[in-house]
Amino acid sequence: MQLIIVTGRSGSGKTIALRVLEDLGFYCVDNLPITLLPTLVHAVIEQYDRVAVSVDVRNLPDQQDELTDALDFLPDKIKPEILYIDSSDSVLLRRFGETRRLHPLSRHELPLGDALKEELKLLEPLAERATWRIDSSKLSIHELSEQVSERVLGKAASRLIVVFQSFGFKYGLPPDLDYAFDARILPNPHWEPELKALRGTDVQVQHFFAQQPLVTKFIHQLETFLETWLPHFQRSNRSYLTIGIGCTGGQHRSVYIAEQLGQRFADQTFKVQVKHREANR
Template sequence: MRLILISGLSGSGKSVALRALEDAGYYCVDNLPATMLQEAVSIYATYGYEQIAISVDTRSSPSLGALPVEMQKLRERGIDVRLLFLESKTDTLVKRFSETRRRHPLSGSGLTVEECIRQEEELLASVQELGARIDTSELSANALRTWVNELVEADDNRLTVIFQSFGFKYGVPLDADFVFDVRCLPNPYYDKQLRPLTGQDAEIVAYFAQYPMVADLMSDIRQFLAKWLPAFRQDNRSYLTVAIGCTGGQHRSVFIAESLAKSFASEQVLLRHRQLYRDV
């Protein structure tokens, strides 16, 4: 049996993630206390369900502290348990609650939305380190569905290295483990013919091939990652997100992320372009 746990901040897209898994053939349950996971899995097993997705979040906050222990117990039963933690920047969450006019689950205590978000972050602090984190800020629903499916399909017995391009003008991704700033590189944005293109286009690749400093920077990043990846494997990490940032997340960061993903093809690699997904 495979069990995918969805957790994270209210308004970060947990419902979208759960629906994506339901479309992928998972039997989905929303808002189950962590202390009921053992019993629920046993019941679903008797009915022959092999793929289950369950949302566990602050709506059942008294049981959150038991989640790490319950996950370990399930693994000891031979169940493939994974957790996806969704989060977003505070201003993004406030905007989403304002647009949908929905109440925050913790708002009953008379707190403002910002105060509810801070309180929820504190309640979930121990949960976010249990699995793969996804920052859904500036991310479309279609992109989130794609990222969720990619993470679920990855082999959990191997370290998954996620190369993610982004634009600093939109903020540093919350889910980044390493951040490399490549804004020091020549910028094709200032060439009107190259401006509409992205780092995936052949013309942009040819543009960067002119500059030895681009190859030097990539070589330094490759050497750093090659040196430290073994340490993360020994630490039993399942996911490592390497974020590459330029100004707008369209040219330099995309090109570098694409190149690094190819360099580490022998690893289990996922490639994300955060800003290219904004309007998808």
């Protein structure tokens, strides 16, 4: 099991980092008391290969020995990585001012500046054990997300997965689409007796569409649109982008176009999947 403990001062970006890890397939637990870490790990070790927990100043034990014990009581084969995220005092002060959130130590009636210094002191035992550190002072949300993703996966592995999904409007819109394009305006093989029972993956139907200028134009314009914007989704640290192509029944036009787009983007820097929702209808 890969175990990552995300910690750091409030406002530095722990929640963002944990969200990235969840998108990368980690089982995530937010604000776990560190003394419960061994119990959690033993409970899920057979279910999950990757686990991430966030720990903030409210979840730390009163005695440093309890922190050491919590880490020592983990199974021998688990070597936790500790990600410590921090920002400068001035940046944290600005972020709290902009969001008007209360600092976790505000219940002790400490001024914000003093609360940040006290938090730094309390987190020092975890900071000393940090496997990797990120200073988020000058990072945007996307830049912080990208650093976490690249560290976990490696730059080459963190490719955007683009899913081209065909569907039939008569059966409803798929709930997980990021984009939906309507192909019902295109010539329909359903009205050709020799093609009606076939699908968009059959050679005869493909030949029919290849002779239709409107279909060629439709695909070309979609391709141009996606070539322009997919790199931006990649840089924004998206894990998946699902593009729906719909026609009436999801058998001919949408299937053909999804297949064509899948082929055209397969050799680029994205991972491409083609799915046909109505394949079994």
